[in-house]
Amino acid sequence: MKKILLLTIAITSGALLAASAGDAKENYDKTCAKCHGADGKGQTKMGAKLGIKDYTDAKVQAGFTDDQAYKSVKEGLKDKEDKILMKPAEGLSDDDIKALVAYVRSQKK
Ligand code: HEC
Numbered sequence: 001m002k003k004i005l006l007l008t009i010a011i012t013s014g015a016l017l018a019a020s021a022g023d024a025k026e027n028y029d030k031t032c033a034k035c036h037g038a039d040g041k042g043q044t045k046m047g048a049k050l051g052i053k054d055y056t057d058a059k060v061q062a063g064f065t066d067d068q069a070y071k072s073v074k075e076g077l078k079d080k081e082d083k084i085l086m087k088p089a090e091g092l093s094d095d096d097i098k099a100l101v102a103y104v105r106s107q108k109k
Contacts, residue, residue: 023100027092032100037087040107050085056109069101 029038033035035046042052053060064072074097089097 008051023096024103025099028103029051030088031092032104036104055104055107058108061105061108066101066105070097073097073100079108 003080005012030034033044035044035050035052036042036055037044037047040055041047042054042104044052046052053063055061072086073089073092077086079085089100
C-alpha cells in the first residue's frame with residue numbers, strides 16, 4: 001500500500017513539474033514577449049524603444065546573474081534616471097519567476 005502511495009506521489013509530482021515548464025512559456029508569451037520578443041531577441045516595438053538586449057546572445061546572458069534576473073523580474077527595473085524599464089511582475093509566484101528566469105536562460109543560442 002505504501003509503495004503504491006509513493007509511486008502515485010512520484011507520478012503526480014512529475015506531472016506537476018512538466019506543467020510548470022509549460023507555464024513558464026505561457027507566462028513568458030503572455031507577459032514578457034511583447035517587449036522581449038517570443039524568441040528573446042527583443043526585436044519588438046517596445047524592445048527598440050527601451051533598448052532591450054538580445055537574450056539569445058551568450059555575452060548578454062553572461063551580463064547578469066540568475067539572482068539579478070530574478071530580482072529585476074520581481075521588483076522591476078529602472079534606468080539611471082529612475083525611469084521604469086520593466087515593471088514588477090504581477091500575478092506571478094516566486095516559483096513562476098524562477099521558471100521564467102530559467103526560460104530566459106534557455107533562449108541562449
Ligand atoms: C515593458 C517592457 C518589458 C516587459 C513586459 C518585460 N521586460 Fe524584461 N526588460 C525590459 C527592459 C527595458 C530591460 C532592460 C534592458 C535589457 O537588459 O535588455 C529588461 C531586462 C530584463 C532582464 C535582465 C535583467 C537584468 O538584471 O539585467 C530579464 C532577465 C528580463 N528582462 C526578463 C523579463 C521577463 C521574464 C519578463 C516577463 C515576466 C519581462 N522581462 C517583461 C523590458 C521589459
